[in-house]
Amino acid sequence: IGAGEAMNLAPYGISYEKAAQKLEEFLTVVKALWMQDKVNFKGLFYELKDAFILPKPSGIPxxxxxxxxxxxxxxxxxxxxxxxxxxxxxxxxxxxxxxxxxxxxxxxxxxxxxxxxxxxxxxxxxxxxxxxxxxxxxxxxxxxxxxxxxxxxxxxxxxxxxxxxxxxxxxxxxxxxxxxxxxxxxxxxxxxxxxxxxxxxxxxxxxxxxxxxxxxxxxxxxxxxxxxxxxxxxxxxxxxxxxx
Structure with a gap:
């Protein structure tokens, strides 16, 4: 997974601004959901309250x-x-x-x-x-x-x-x-x-x-x-x- 490129994002109305920050926060959230029973998170782009996923995946690199x-x-x-x-x-x-x-x-x-x-x-x-x-x-x-x-x-x-x-x-x-x-x-x-x-x-x-x-x-x-x-x-x- 990468931060993306303007040529592949902007035509679809997706902003390329702060792309690396979005990527890092996304990965932080995903890993938390994979590893924790419930996730509370407040960031610049994502906000989760008592969030969870089932069944939890295992060993996805x-x-x-x-x-x-x-x-x-x-x-x-x-x-x-x-x-x-x-x-x-x-x-x-x-x-x-x-x-x-x-x-x-x-x-x-x-x-x-x-x-x-x-x-x-x-x-x-x-x-x-x-x-x-x-x-x-x-x-x-x-x-x-x-x-x-x-x-x-x-x-x-x-x-x-x-x-x-x-x-x-x-x-x-x-x-x-x-x-x-x-x-x-x-x-x-x-x-x-x-x-x-x-x-x-x-x-x-x-x-x-x-x-x-x-x-x-x-x-x-x-x-x-x-x-x-x-x-x-x-x-x-x-x-x-x-x-x-």
């Missing part, structure tokens, strides 16, 4: 999706797992250590938090074709996340496509021309692409950085996606199964 400093703090306090995205192995390692440090500072065992990632990838026997897929789709994925580009060490070509702040409309179509200015080097740092062996090596870098759970955002288009999933299953995932 909460993975916090987010890259921002605020969501990393929420992960350290309330999350059972962390799911960032569009992040290089080096930045991943650094941010994971931040989360673990915060967890320790509040008396929590950091090993209780499963390090995960949403990893965008394209796989093909033709390495150049996989590169083209990543270039075509990856540039827009990074352009709508200017903070991720800055984190990777690159200046965003525009701030007006920021998914956290922007509601997409005809007025911002001219900004899409700037997407092509996203350097491919930024994609190479944060996406995994190529043949099966290339993807194995790319995933290894994130494992070395501390990641233990992968959600694959496969970019292969249309009917090719089934073949990409099959290749991942038979070659990439099978490789790691045998190694583990």
């Amino acid at each position: 909460i993975f916090v999706a987010g890259n921002s400093p605020k969501t990393m703090v929420i992960t350290a306090k309330l999350g059972d797992g962390w799911i960032p995205f569009k992040m290089s192995p080096e930045v991943y390692r650094k941010n994971l250590e931040k989360i673990r440090g915060i967890a320790r500072s509040i008396g929590r065992n950091p090993d209780e938090i499963t390090p995960s990632i949403l990893l965008y990838t394209a796989i093909s026997r033709d390495r150049d074709y996989a590169r083209r897929i990543v270039e075509e789709q990856g540039k827009i994925l990074l352009a709508i996340s200017p903070r991720r580009l800055k984190e990777l060490g690159y200046k965003p070509p525009t701030e007006k496509l920021d998914a956290h702040k922007t509601v997409f409309s005809l007025e911002i179509l001219p900004e899409l021309e700037k997407v092509k200015e996203v350097p491919f080097e930024a994609l190479e740092k944060s996406f995994v692409y190529g043949n099966a062996e290339d993807c194995i090596e790319g995933i290894k870098k994130f494992i070395d950085a501390g990641c233990r759970y992968f959600i694959l955002g496969i970019l292969n288009p249309g009917p090719e996606r089934d073949e990409a999933i099959k290749t991942y299953s038979e070659k990439v995932i099978q490789y790691f199964k045998e190694k583990c």
Whole structure:
């Protein structure tokens, strides 16, 4: 669960203001309802009086999706797992250590938090074709996340496509021309692409950085996606199964 993005909230009349605070308070309330017989709570967004749920769920892990400093703090306090995205192995390692440090500072065992990632990838026997897929789709994925580009060490070509702040409309179509200015080097740092062996090596870098759970955002288009999933299953995932 994440704080959301303006482009997915504002069109439906849901305010994006104080999104991280809403997320933290929601998780606090949910955990209380799962663990306590009755819950009394008064916050900025939720108010409960003698509230309860039955039957109570058991063992449901909460993975916090987010890259921002605020969501990393929420992960350290309330999350059972962390799911960032569009992040290089080096930045991943650094941010994971931040989360673990915060967890320790509040008396929590950091090993209780499963390090995960949403990893965008394209796989093909033709390495150049996989590169083209990543270039075509990856540039827009990074352009709508200017903070991720800055984190990777690159200046965003525009701030007006920021998914956290922007509601997409005809007025911002001219900004899409700037997407092509996203350097491919930024994609190479944060996406995994190529043949099966290339993807194995790319995933290894994130494992070395501390990641233990992968959600694959496969970019292969249309009917090719089934073949990409099959290749991942038979070659990439099978490789790691045998190694583990």
